[in-house]
Amino acid sequence: MMTLHDPEHTATPRRRAFIGVLLCNVLEWYDFVIYGLLTVYISQAFFPRHDDTAALLATLAVFGASFVMRPLGGLVLGGLGDRKGRKPGLVITAGLMGVGTFAIGILPTFEAIGLAAPILLLLARLVQGLSAGGEWGIANAFLLEASPEGRRGFSTSFLSVTVAVGSGLASAVTAILVSTLSPESMKDWGWRLPFLIGGSLGIVALWLRTSMVETPVYRRATTAVTSTAAVxxxxxxxxxxxxxxxxxxxxxxxxxxxxxxxxxQRHAGLSAAQATWSNTLSLVVIILLVPLIGRLSDRFGRRPFLMCSCLLVLVMVIPALWMIVTLRSFPLVVAVQVLCGVAIALYSGPAPAVVAELFSTPDRSRWSSVSYAIAAAVFGGFAPFIAVWLTSTLDNPLAPVGYVVVASTTSLLVVWRMPETAHRSIS
Incomplete structure (x- = not known):
């Protein structure tokens, strides 16, 4: 933890380090989420247009495939964060994400180079996935280890805030573009702009992270030679x-x-602008609530907020989506997404601290990254693909609800049996 004997981690340098980590993580998630929000345009650019559903599924499969690289990113880059320090790992992840994002913005289309276009798109997404796999665990370890005593939940909650800010920025940029450009301009070149912006900002991310200093907890940690089996x-x-x-x-x-x-857009008759603005409002709710909930979890524990989130989703997801499909109302969609934002905030406030607190310092960066990345790859990255596939296969727009219910129920049982970590010392 921070002490008066850690001169590099007094208030001003510590604040600068936190800003460096958080701002760069905003860019990481902006770059990553913008792909999901521009799926329709990307599918038209990189896949044959004779079957819109097939092109959409292929595009979402590429989105999900990048998550397969996340565990590898956690293993390699997270391992670097444990062996060499949090700073080198964070610099590399920022560079990789910038390269992958800028590449998507300049790739030629299917009409220009045929099958090479979706292959290059996949490669760029895999680079992004590798970066994101290491980024989360290393950044989370840094924030946890650099936070003052009794404020670990509050400090690490800002990692969730940056995910929401980056996602909200991506959503806002998309909303502005679809509101100001014609559908033809968006399809031809407008969808490239957010990727070019994100890739260019990668240079800023690298500059910010090169000025960081290592955490005192990591510097004090002693790593004994241990067999792989023991680890x-x-x-x-x-x-x-x-x-x-x-x-x-x-x-x-x-x-x-x-x-x-x-x-x-597909089941409630919303325009692209309405859908993205509704999404942005939900993200604003998350941004505002997460730090508060993270701070409360330092006082009252992590588990109560985690369980409340799971229960809220289980209670509301079926009636909420049914009403959206039945009533087809924009204000209703906004209300549902705001409620979803509250549920996500209840989990996102304490969750980063829990993930890092479960591991010791020599394992924290790598194994929190790998574990989180496996779950994100298997259950989250393919979630949009699974949702579209279930809807198409069962011919029912409410089919994805079952997937959400299974996930929330499983996590509720895990949290119920999980030890409280809020007041443990980290080592």
């Missing part, structure tokens, strides 16, 4: 807990914030 035994239980714990979090995030705009 795996040590991290097995917390890793499995994080995977089950993250199911609700990641499925709700990608269903309610990435898939919901598409759901609103």
């Amino acid at each position: 795996l035994r040590r991290v097995r239980r917390p890793s499995l807990t994080v995977i089950g714990f993250t199911m609700h979090w990641t499925v709700c995030y990608y269903i309610f914030l990435v898939y919901m705009p598409l759901f609103g």
